[in-house]
Amino acid sequence: MDAPFLIAAVLTLLSAIAAISLRNVVHCALCLTLTFLGLATLYLQLGAQFVGLTQIVVNVGAVAIVIVFAILLTRSSDNPGESRFNKGAIWAGLICAAVFATLVVAINTSYVSMKSGAPAPPLTVEKIGHELMGRYVLPLEAIALLLTAALIGAVIIAMKESNEKGGGQ
Amino acid sequence: MNVPGKGILTGMAQTAKNFVGSYVSKERMTTVQYPEEREPAHEAARNFPFLVFDKDPEAGLRCVACKICEKECPPQCIYIVMKRDENGKPTKQPETFDIDVSVCMSCQICVEVCPFEAIKMDTDYEYGEFDRFGGLLLGKDRLAKSNQYYHKIHPTEAAEVDARLDKERKTKEVADKAKAAKLAALAKKAQNAEKIAGDAKGEKKQ
Amino acid sequence: MQQLDQIFVTLKAWALGHVPEPLQVPASIVMSIAPIMLVFPGIFALTTVAERKLLGRIQNRLGPNRVGPFGFLQWAADGLKTITKEDVVPRNADKVVHFLAPVVLLVSALLAYSVIPFGRNMYAIDIDAGILFFFAVGAGTELAVFMAGWSSRNKYALLGAMRAIAQMISYELPLLLAALAVVMATGSLNPNDMVAAQEGGRGWGAIVPNWFVFTPWGFVGCILFLIAAAAESNRSPFDLPEAESEIIAGYFVEYSGMKFATFFLAEYLGLFVISSMCVVLFLGGWHAPFPFFWCDWIPSWAWFLSKLACIVLLYIWMRGTLPRLRIDQLMNFAWKFMLPMALINLVVVAVWKYTRPWDYFGAELVRWLLCVGLLALPYLLLGRNLLSNRKWGPRTYRYAS
Amino acid sequence: MTLETWLVFSAALFCVGLCGALIRRNAIIVLLSIELMLNAANLNFIIFWRYGVNADAASGVMMVIFSIGIAAAEAAVGLALVIAVYRHFKTVNLDRIDSMKG
Numbered sequence: 023m024d025a026p027f028l029i030a031a032v033l034t035l036l037s038a039i040a041a042i043s044l045r046n047v048v049h050c051a052l053c054l055t056l057t058f059l060g061l062a063t064l065y066l067q068l069g070a071q072f073v074g075l076t077q078i079v080v081n082v083g084a085v086a087i088v089i090v091f092a093i094l095l096t097r098s099s100d101n102p103g104e105s106r107f108n109k110g111a112i113w114a115g116l117i118c119a120a121v122f123a124t125l126v127v128a129i130n131t132s133y134v135s136m137k138s139g140a141p142a143p144p145l146t147v148e149k150i151g152h153e154l155m156g157r158y159v160l161p162l163e164a165i166a167l168l169l170t171a172a173l174i175g176a177v178i179i180a181m182k183e184s185n186e187k188g189g190g191q
Numbered sequence: 192m193n194v195p196g197k198g199i200l201t202g203m204a205q206t207a208k209n210f211v212g213s214y215v216s217k218e219r220m221t222t223v224q225y226p227e228e229r230e231p232a233h234e235a236a237r238n239f240p241f242l243v244f245d246k247d248p249e250a251g252l253r254c255v256a257c258k259i260c261e262k263e264c265p266p267q268c269i270y271i272v273m274k275r276d277e278n279g280k281p282t283k284q285p286e287t288f289d290i291d292v293s294v295c296m297s298c299q300i301c302v303e304v305c306p307f308e309a310i311k312m313d314t315d316y317e318y319g320e321f322d323r324f325g326g327l328l329l330g331k332d333r334l335a336k337s338n339q340y341y342h343k344i345h346p347t348e349a350a351e352v353d354a355r356l357d358k359e360r361k362t363k364e365v366a367d368k369a370k371a372a373k374l375a376a377l378a379k380k381a382q383n384a385e386k387i388a389g390d391a392k393g394e395k396k397q
Numbered sequence: 398m399q400q401l402d403q404i405f406v407t408l409k410a411w412a413l414g415h416v417p418e419p420l421q422v423p424a425s426i427v428m429s430i431a432p433i434m435l436v437f438p439g440i441f442a443l444t445t446v447a448e449r450k451l452l453g454r455i456q457n458r459l460g461p462n463r464v465g466p467f468g469f470l471q472w473a474a475d476g477l478k479t480i481t482k483e484d485v486v487p488r489n490a491d492k493v494v495h496f497l498a499p500v501v502l503l504v505s506a507l508l509a510y511s512v513i514p515f516g517r518n519m520y521a522i523d524i525d526a527g528i529l530f531f532f533a534v535g536a537g538t539e540l541a542v543f544m545a546g547w548s549s550r551n552k553y554a555l556l557g558a559m560r561a562i563a564q565m566i567s568y569e570l571p572l573l574l575a576a577l578a579v580v581m582a583t584g585s586l587n588p589n590d591m592v593a594a595q596e597g598g599r600g601w602g603a604i605v606p607n608w609f610v611f612t613p614w615g616f617v618g619c620i621l622f623l624i625a626a627a628a629e630s631n632r633s634p635f636d637l638p639e640a641e642s643e644i645i646a647g648y649f650v651e652y653s654g655m656k657f658a659t660f661f662l663a664e665y666l667g668l669f670v671i672s673s674m675c676v677v678l679f680l681g682g683w684h685a686p687f688p689f690f691w692c693d694w695i696p697s698w699a700w701f702l703s704k705l706a707c708i709v710l711l712y713i714w715m716r717g718t719l720p721r722l723r724i725d726q727l728m729n730f731a732w733k734f735m736l737p738m739a740l741i742n743l744v745v746v747a748v749w750k751y752t753r754p755w756d757y758f759g760a761e762l763v764r765w766l767l768c769v770g771l772l773a774l775p776y777l778l779l780g781r782n783l784l785s786n787r788k789w790g791p792r793t794y795r796y797a798s
Numbered sequence: 799m800t801l802e803t804w805l806v807f808s809a810a811l812f813c814v815g816l817c818g819a820l821i822r823r824n825a826i827i828v829l830l831s832i833e834l835m836l837n838a839a840n841l842n843f844i845i846f847w848r849y850g851v852n853a854d855a856a857s858g859v860m861m862v863i864f865s866i867g868i869a870a871a872e873a874a875v876g877l878a879l880v881i882a883v884y885r886h887f888k889t890v891n892l893d894r895i896d897s898m899k900g
Contacts, residue, residue: 027799031807038811042818042831048547052494054830055540061837062533068804068848073862075529077840080866083536083569085833085873087562090543092877093826094559096884107821108893114820118813125809129802145856147526147586150863158860165867172871176878195780199719206455206718213454221457 026067034060045106047093055086072150234345237312239292240301242334243341252335253309256285260301260310268294269301288334292318293327308352314344402696405432406518429521433510441665442472448713455717479658487550487651494548498541499652499659505537506666513673514589516683516698527588528576531674532569535629538667539565542638542648545660549651557647560724561631561638567731568628568635574739575622578614579678581746588674592682608681613768614745617776619679621739623708626671628731630664632712634719635727672708673701680704734779741775804845812838825883825890829876836869 037056044050058081065074108114154162212219223230244251256273274286301310313336320326342349400407409428416424446461446469453460461468486495512527514520524530539562546558580586583594598606609615628635639647649660676682683701685692722730745768752764815838818831840862847858880890887895 024799027803035807035810035814038814038834041834042814042822042827047824047826049494050827050830052540052544054833057834058837061841064841065844068844070844070848070859070862071524072526072529073840073844073859073866075526075533076863076866078533078536079529080870081833081837083533083539084566085870087539087543087566088873088877089826089830090547091562092880094547094555095881096826096890106823108823111821115817118817118820121816122809122813125813126806129805129809145859147529148584149856150859153856153860154863158864161860161864165864169867169871172875176874179875179878180881193781193784195777195784202718203714206714209457210451210454213457213459219457220459222459224459224462 027064030060030063030067034064048090051086051089051093054089055082058082058086069145072145072147232314232344234347236314237299238297238316239295239313239318239329240290240299240310240334241313241336242288242331243309243311243338244335245338248332248335248337250284252285252331253307254285254288255283255307255309256288257306259304259306263300263304265298265300266294266296268292285331288331289328290334291328293323308356311341311345311348401694402517402698404696405516405698429511433521434507437510437666437669438662440669441662442476443469444665444669444709445475446471447710448716451710451713452717455714476658480655482654484654484656485651489550490651491548491550494544495651496656498545498548499656499663501537501544502541502663503659503666505534505541506663506670508534508537509667509670510673512588513670513677514592514682515673515701516696519683519698520589523587523589526586528580528586531588531670532573532576535569538629541663545652546648549648551651553645554648554650557638557650561648564628564631564635564638564727564731567728568625568735571621571731571735571739572625572629574736574743575618575625576674576678578618578739578742578746579609581743582609582614582750588677588682591677592684595681596684598687604687606681606684606686608679608684608686610679610681612749613765613772614742614749615679617738617742617745617772619675621735621742622675622678623711625735626668626675627712627715628727630668630671632668633716634721637721637724637727668712669705669709672705672712675708676701676704680708729783734783737779738772738775741772745771801845801849804849805842808838808841808845811841823891823893825880825892825895826877828892829873829880832876833869833873836865836872840865840869 034057037053037060041050041053041057044053058077062074062077062082065071065077209219243253245253256271258271258273261267261269261271268291270287270289270291271285272287274282274284276282297312299312302312318327338349338353341352409425412428413421413425449471450460450462450468461471464470464474486492509531511521512524512530542561542565543558546554546556546561549555579591583591585591585594595606595608598604605611610619627633631638639649649657652660681704683697685695685697685700748771749764749768752760752767755764812835815831815834815836818834819828822828822831843858843861843865847856850858883895884890889895
């Protein structure tokens with residue numbers, strides 16, 4: 023275990039736990055951003071530079087901001103007396119712990135061909151570009167379509183009722 | 192032809208002209224470098240009141256301590272004490288005349304109500320002091336300014352005031368003369384009457 | 398001349414030779430970071446004075462001229478003032494987030510400097526996806542703005558933050574697309590490759606530098622980049638997130654003292670770094686403009702800094718000239734003009750690249766005319782549309798109900 | 799750094815996300831937890847690409863790039879749905895959003 027991994031992993035996990043457990047929703051979103059950042063550094067440590075930077079651009083630059091906007095637009099006014107957790111929170115926690123235990127056992131008992139990493143393969147941006155335009159061109163077009171559809175869909179879903187309201191007034 | 196973006200370029204050219212022009216011509220400059228150079232105050236400018244005196248800054252004050260301005264002042268920044276002579280008899284002179292310029296709001300009401308043209312508005316604005324309570328409480332000595340100064344800062348208004356005062360003085364003189372003449376006539380009449388009476392007495396005696 | 402050009406590189410190598418072996422890596426890191434941390438705040442200090450003086454001259458005033466010779470020590474007075482001011486934090490503010498916001502903003506602004514090549518062999522890190530890194534750390538800016546606006550618990554701060562984020566997201570698209578044009582032309586995401594691609598010149602005696610700004614798509618891309626960069630760094634005329642007269646300085650209304658100064662510094666550092674990126678992308682980086690011999694006497698970093706200064710002066714000039722936009726004009730401009738133009742620009746880059754092998758007589762002229770026409774026509778149409786689409790009527794007010 | 803360490807870490811991250819999705823009442827936090835789980839899965843792709851036999855193929859990285867794109871679309875649509883639901887129910891508390899055709 024080397025120090026950069028340890029620091030990034032602890033930071034990522036702690037901020038993830040904070041993101042799901044804090045009372046203030048905006049704090050949760052900010053902690054989630056920290057998780058994304060920690061994950062990006064982990065990607066960089068794994069030698070996936072392009073993915074790490076894309077992770078920051080998309081998740082920190084766009085997703086976190088969208089979440090924050092949604093939080094402000096919905097003004098989730100939890101009344102302080104009410105618990106922020108479900109009624110069955112304990113059971114859910116136990117299930118999660120069980121899932122984690124199962125996964126750990128599975129990871130440790132399974133046969134893995136390569137236990138420690140070989141030197142990182144040089145994956146240049148140029149190569150990614152060639153792959154995207156070559157072997158993966160169909161998924162690329164599909165995702166372009168998906169993003170366009172998502173954009174239009176999101177706008178329509180979020181606008182529909184406000185239009186009705188605007189007509190009614 | 193209306194090319195989009197033309198307005199932006201025109202504006203940029205205009206500001207560039209301003210920029211270069213500010214180095215070339217002094218007339219373009221809208222500001223002056225204050226402590227070294229000052230813009231002359233406008234004739235109608237007003238800031239805080241001052242007291243006009245004619246010849247002597249102490250005895251020549253036009254103020255007669257009638258306290259009208261003290262009563263009329265909206266923020267009540269004027270404080271007047273009338274001078275009394277050794278017998279305790281009031282004179283027509285202020286013993287104290289204080290204006291707190293930190294309170295004064297330059298409304299000019301004191302000037303409007305003064306029947307003696309004794310208080311006028313100053314154009315001076317440099318009242319900076321390190322002591323913000325005592326330093327801004329102006330006493331009689333700092334308020335008293337000569338009629339010549341008044342002429343300097345508000346020439347038109349001062350000329351009008353002087354003309355009015357002169358007219359008043361003249362009418363007063365005329366009135367005084369008439370009164371004096373009347374008195375003299377009365378006195379003469381009385382004398383004459385006495386004389387006549389005396390004559391009559393004398394005649395009677397004889 | 399080589400010595401002067403490489404003086405900083407040589408100095409660093411010389412200093413590293415005196416550092417013991419195990420400390421060399423951290424020492425090298427410090428020696429790469431320290432100049433950035435010293436030089437650019439210094440430029441910031443001078444820019445604040447220069448900006449005020451320039452704005453003054455534009456408005457026929459003198460500007461600050463009391464502190465130091467010609468007022469050029471004004472920054473010291475301002476700095477001392479902000480340091481000694483009381484740091485007021487609102488009682489209901491979210492203290493931690495309120496404190497972190499300026500820090501995040503400053504860090505993300507400073508991080509972006511690491512990929513900029515300031516001169517020949519002068520860069521902090523050389524990574525493959527440098528442009529991507531630049532825009533990735535730029536994402537921190539939006540987050541910092543939101544943190545500042547939200548944690549202040551002030552409606553103006555929140556309004557300002559919301560405006561700022563909406564504006565930044567809208568203008569990030571044209572910014573990225575304008576940069577993408579250069580990526581398409583050079584086939585690399587590395588700033589060093591981009592600078593290398595702009596070396597030399599063409600025309601008689603190579604008088605016209607090979608900078609991308611002197612191509613049809615590069616010219617348009619440069620202007621789009623400059624406009625979007627002004628919006629990204631909240632410069633006038635896009636300064637409505639911090640409009641003093643409308644929402645009293647927006648998201649940093651509740652900041653005072655040193656934290657305010659940090660915001661101010663981070664904002665200017667962001668402006669410098671985005672202008673530096675513009676220099677790298679379109680203005681030939683640290684290359685000298687002319688092939689004359691005296692141009693080689695001037696070191697490459699001096700060329701870079703002078704180009705940077707030109708862009709910053711242009712921004713100040715724009716600030717002195719253009720009035721602030723309204724929010725709907727801002728959004729219309731971003732989505733109905735900037736974005737289509739940037740997309741068309743990408744097409745033109747492709748055409749430009751595709752027609753490169755043409756070599757019959759007059760091919761260059763045809764190529765130019767084709768590209769200029771492809772850009773000018775949409776420009777006129779989009780601009781007309783933007784100008785004619787004004788639905789100006791009597792103003793209506795909607796009060797909070 | 800062994801493969802197991804990485805995998806255990808990503809499993810932990812996934813379980814944190816799962817836990818958040820199961821225990822919280824706020825719809826936005828639930829979405830946020832789903833985002834966490836997606837990221838843990840992405841991390842797994844990268845890990846297996848890095849420790850796999852054919853790292854030159856870059857298929858793991860490609861997968862993650864597409865996955866990030868899909869995650870962005872998912873976040874946008876999900877949050878738009880949350881906003882639409884909020885307009886309707888005036889709350890984002892998942893325990894209260896319990897009637898159809900409200």
